Amino acid sequence: MADTTLTHTGQAQARPAGLQGVAADWSSDQRAFKNVSWGKAMMWIFLLSDTFVFGCFLLSYMTARMSTRVPWPNPSEVFSLHIGGSDIPLILIAIMTFVLISSSGTMAMAVNFGYRRDRRKTAILMLLTAALGATFVGMQAFEWTKLITEGVRPWGNPWGAAQFGSSFFMITGFHGTHVTFGVIFLIIVARKVWRGDYDTGRPGFFTSRRGNYEHVEIMGLYWHFVDLVWVFIFAFFYLW
């Protein structure tokens, strides 16, 4: 990763490998994570904190599901679509998952082209990622609409435990909000890439700080995280 990770100094340092390297870094001055910029460190720590948010949401949902005395609706039936004369279980969720994971692929490619200073490809791939993300949110809206027309509400549903609807809307809603924010920031960063802000060192509108192509990677970290969280939601909510 050494060549794709920007350092502020531009010079690689000779450091011991393995555990000794970790100890050397942590006992050194200035930085505990050598060659990790402030922005990237901040994103990683934020994601750690956000992991605890999603962890608490999912644990609460599992507690509710395990402790309720009313039967839990069967996800295979609830989340099936009637296509071509038969009910296909989880088909929409499968497509959504496919779309979101694909968007991680395009994001990774955008990061690569960003470090190659290929403005056009980077921006296009980021916008493609945003489009896939927006598609995901759109399909989620469709799923919500379908369930709501079938009578699912946060406070109850026709098939069983009321906590099904509550947890479903809360967790997918919270995740969908994350995706939506991601899409917005993808578009903002893509615009900066397209306009060449990172080549000309144009200061940010709010922060008055100059950015660089590492922003694409930091954006990618967030995006992959949101993607990974979805895998857990998919496993614990839909497959359980």
Next chain:
Amino acid sequence: MVDVTPADAVPPAEVAEMELYHPHSWWTKYVFSQDAKVIAIQYSATATAIGLVALVLSWLMRLQLGFPGTFDFISPEAYYQFITMHGMIMVIYLLTALFLGGFGNYLIPLMVGARDMVFPYVNMLSYWIYLLAVLVLASSFFAPGGPTGAGWTLYPPQAIMTGTPGGQDWGIILMLVSLILFIIGFTMGGLNYVVTVLQARTRGMTLMRLPLTVWGIFTATVMALLAFPALFVACVMMLFDRSLGTSFFMPAIVEMGEQLQHGGGSPILFQHLFWFFGHPEVYIVALPAFGIVSDLISTHARKNIFGYRMMVWAIVGIGALSFVVWAHHMYVSGMHPYFGFFFATTTLIIAVPTAIKVYNWVLTLWRGDIHLTVPMLFALAFIVTFVNGGLTGLFLGNVVVDVPLSDTMFVVAHFHMVMGVAPILVIFGAIYHWYPKVTGRMLNEAMGQFHFWVTFLGAYLIFFPMHYIGLMGVPRRYHELTNTTVMTESAHDLNAFISIMAFLVGFAQVVFLFNLIWSIRHGREAGGNPWRATTLEWQTPETPPAHGNFGKELPIVYRWAYDYSVPGAKEDFIPQNVPGSFGSSREPA
């Protein structure tokens, strides 16, 4: 500890100079400022302002407890609202905000040798969202039905039911929204503090050369970033229970003869989420206090801190352990007995690193050149108060002792000693210590002495009798107990005594506030380093430090933060940015 870098062996700078946003107008300099020092003062002032509201609420509570039946305007509903708002404001909006937002913002960049926090704009947003949270919270006093009266723990189901003040009105909603905002705002600041400590130290500043203040604030911030999510989730879910009619925390329940629509939720789940946040929160407040008090003691006893490495590992150890003790707040909630056993064990294990810290403070004082300045008095008072509060913690940490004491005034006395009075004493000490750096002038000594003695002795006169009436079985959170058997004549007299002491201590704080304002103009000129301290914030070219903290060149750190009374040194202290080893082969500084 020999930890001195030779002058020619300082590592090269790894990070380019930080680009600062230089304000163009009065608004961007003093109001929408991105300077961590201005943000720190904004945080502190806001926290103090809302803290004064909580202080007045405590007086109102003491009026009712000390003289029941005398004050008609304190209805049972109002009394519950006072308790709730007093507790929540003091714990979250005052202590957490003041230690992390106030001291963290001011001291971290100065102490690690940085120009500012790594992302000043985000840091500024953190304050404004905190202010919004405070305003939302304060607005609940004026909302229909008043603020929530659910107790600061906000336990469902009662928190959102009709009988509780604010339960079916605006009170609980505003409280939950305010907490959610606070957490969002805090996260923005907290990420800054952590990254600044980890990635923006100056040349020569290793983690093991950080002043313990930074270690305390840093560890507390990491804990807050991991503990607040649980409260965030709990708030979101309770907000849905209240506003959308979901049943995350609401079991099937009959209210005033009517079956509610709720059913199937788990009130215990809320308690787990709340205390998974709530217990680390105790140490989020305590660890910065531990760190600051270490520095105060070392500086004012002119002696290096005893067992620096142990102090650091004790802070980190306490931080880690505090995540596995939360259910000791729930011994009477209904848990598997083995859970109680587990959580009692982990709770008592925390006593080990804590005791290490207390011993190290005492050993730092041992044969030190103790200057009984006002900050030192507060630091010494903290040690005894913390030991006292900690000892009653051993009672409450054991299941069998906790069960009869739970929900008595003993618990109130315990946590006020250990996480109310003790950290507040450190905050006072720290303000007397760093005020000269912030303003360039010393706080008035006579007023300081008065403030200290009234606060310190008064706090004991308030809370020691409270342990006693708790042991007699007087429960907490009761509006009035005059005609019951637990409320004996003597307990009642003590209650009146406690109330009078509470008013006295409260008024001493007015003297303190006056001192803060008076000394800005009339205090003695302090100079750059009035305490002759070693850490970097005292070595700035200007006092108060300018935007960017250190003038043209960032300081280079050659030694740890505690070189006091070094044999052979010119003065009895060597600042961290002074090169050369002292003793037999002494280099010119």
